Amino acid sequence: MAQTEKTLDWEQYLKTAAQVVSEGIVMLKNDNDALPLNPDDEIALFGRIQLHYYKSGTGSGGMVNVSKITGIPDGLLENGVSVNEELLDVYRKWDSENPFDLGDGWGKEPWSQTEMPLDEALVAHVSESSHTAIVIIGRTAGEEQDNSLHEGSYLLTAAEKDMLAKVRHHFPKMIVLLNVGNIIDMNELLSFDPDSVLYVWQGGMTGGTGTADVLTGKISPCGKLTDTIAANVNDYPSAPYFGDPYRNFYSEDIYVGYRYFETFARDKVLYPFGFGLSYTTFDIAITGAKQLSDKWDFTVKVTNTGNYSGKEVVQIYCKAPQGRLGKPSRVLCGYEKTDTLAPGKSQVMTISVSNAQIASYDDSGVTGHAHCFVLEEGTYRFYAGSDVRSAKEFYHCPQNSTEVISRHEQALAPVESFDRIHPEISEGRYVIRMENVPLSHVDEAKRRQDNLPKEIPFTGDKGIRLADVKNGTHTMDEFIAQLTDYDLSCMIRGEGMNSPKVTAGTAAAFGGVSDELTALGIPSGCCDDGPSGMRLDCGTKAFSLPNGTMIACTFNRTLIRELFSLTGLEMIANKVDCLLGPGMNIHRHPLNGRNFEYFSEDPFLTGTIASAQLKGLHSAGVTGTIKHFCGNNQETDRHDTNAVISERALREIYLKGFEIAVKEGNADSIMTTYGPVNGVWTAANYDLTTQILRNDWGFTGFAMTDWWAKINRRGQAVDKSDLAAMAMAQNDVYMVCSCGAQNDDNILASLKDGSLQRSELQRCAANICRFLMNTHAMNRLLGTECRINIINRPADESDVDESTVKFYELDGDLTIDLSDICTDKGTNYSFGLDILTPALTK
């Protein structure tokens, strides 16, 4: 059998990731030529987090074991910057006496670390030799843990404020770097009047290199905010509802982020969406506009008018007519980033804007076109610029009558009454009028019943293997026809975590999870966390990527695609088929704990960046599992809080990014959320995973639940064993069961009592097999695997070889002899437990 070999150059991987970091950094302020750093200056570094660079947030979006993290001091030193060693030593000594607090378990790491108390005499002394200070503020957050309006989370701590005050007092130049996952309060920070402020985000294992490249001027900052920074956290329109543990009304409707602020509250904005400074300046000129049947092509010329080389992001916004639906004042509908332009140089680019991107969803029928995306009659105005606020109108065109862009059926609509924001013009400005949200009139059970797939008659084992379907000698139906009821019940069970059927330390095996399924030639696919790189719990080292917000701030799809093509090769090397990311929920509120791994408050940017990631992964023959579908916008009580969202807000905001990822990014794997949307948990929500995902969007991949997700049926209590409901909804795989071959669920009983159709299980099985057929796992079965030759990766003696991880059976008391293991400094020892009898063990 033919095998192929590909090369993953680790140096290229590091370099590409560092470029993403440099391009994702957002500079908000740069006075007094504080940056770029003067190469002759010695820099004084303040803030204890300089020694513990946050490479990502916590939870599944951040648990990558790495060989080395390049922090900001490391990056500066690599770049030849002179750093005040005396001060660095003070921090090192204090840090050794006050170790980093990891917390004591899942989701328990503190949002920030205790800051070193700063002696004013030390600051004064250091300022005698160093005239430029860099202060680093660090924050984490993540799964199970929202940010909070407390010191050390969204707000600065007293020690941080003391540090900023003393440094400001003694240093002529103070640069503040925010090593954070998402935006934090800026009011207090700005009150210390820093010369420069940069969101350097969480840049993965090579974050310090990319950050230093910007600080030293090797790369001019070119990242743009993917969220609006408001003056006050309570200015965000979702603030009254965010964090509700029971029921979260999305009353702000489509007016999320800049859609709200630019329409109703321009004066509340500190930094607008899309904003980010450079060391140079650019002129943006629209030189052509061409209207085609389904899109506009705008030609734009960008000229570097300053003194540094740099890149610029051109953003196109649309202002649609208010019509009957009401519209935001601005909607991002196109963007493009230039190449690096030397001073005086220009680049001409074409930015396409599709009709679909500026259409609005009518969820009430007020336009005469219920459940359609429409372009309402009126004038459409287009704006171009480098952020939403400064973008200038350059083109407008009339829409002479309301046009239907796409027709849909009502789906996933709310079932309980609430009000939402609707704009009304009063005295020349938009004011908020609340209106009732249209409710669902769909009989979900009838919809399912009317659309049941046709059962494939059972044939028993005809000797057809999945490879025969792949080779085209038999059809998928012929293959599926062989599966018994028992086989079908196993197919929809993911096994994990740490299933020995796949790479050690990963999240799940799926597909070939029983002996019978394996005998039919179904491979075990491997899913692994997550958005920031591979989480290999046995300790195997992997590449830690910049966080989602930073990736999106690059606005550079080409670069992101390139980075993830390298991640794809790394996945092949570790026998991982699905990376459980990108996370692509909307930044509805700044305190959401998982904002760090999500991209933006804007769905178009979210969907297009996700598509770039997917295209990169797909180029290597692996995939990303887009998540969390949909409406996972807070961590507090995420398993239970009911997201009550209008159909319009779902279609235009919370589903839009996923739709783009499916249609443009060819997403073939998707994960639902933990919680409910409009009363039904997403793990078994027919409208979500069948009507919208497949019938509307044409998704042909496979869907999975989040890990140990709750399941319910409309109006009924949750029941995690109701995998029948999940299969009816065409959510294909339950993640995760402890054993794929045997599980305490209701699948076979539901088949027997007729409430679940065999055809529905066959449909899930076909979805899974269609996906698996084209994986490297399948190729390995066939002996046609692709081998990855990793070059230029430094040796790491502490790395764990996952293939040597031994599993011990735990069934009562167990003592494992560890007398032969290596305990040298920096080493890991990893082993697995196969817990045969669930029990309380100490």
Add this chain to the structure above:
Amino acid sequence: MTLTASSTQSEVAQIPVTLFSLGTAYGTFTWNGTNGLPVSHRIDIPLFSRYTNLRLFFAQGGLDMHSIRFRLVSTEL
């Protein structure tokens, strides 16, 4: 579970070992020199997944690991 180890290093030596379960740190235990005698540390951690990966990270050398012991408390969950 109970981790048992010994060390012949000095009585003021600090030899930390961090225990990870499914990638999450559940505790760091620091041994001092033990004159070569076995010393145990105990921790209760949840084992909620049938297949659970445990990892010990040795931040310093000089420790002789003896064993890790799991004791059944109850099969009534």
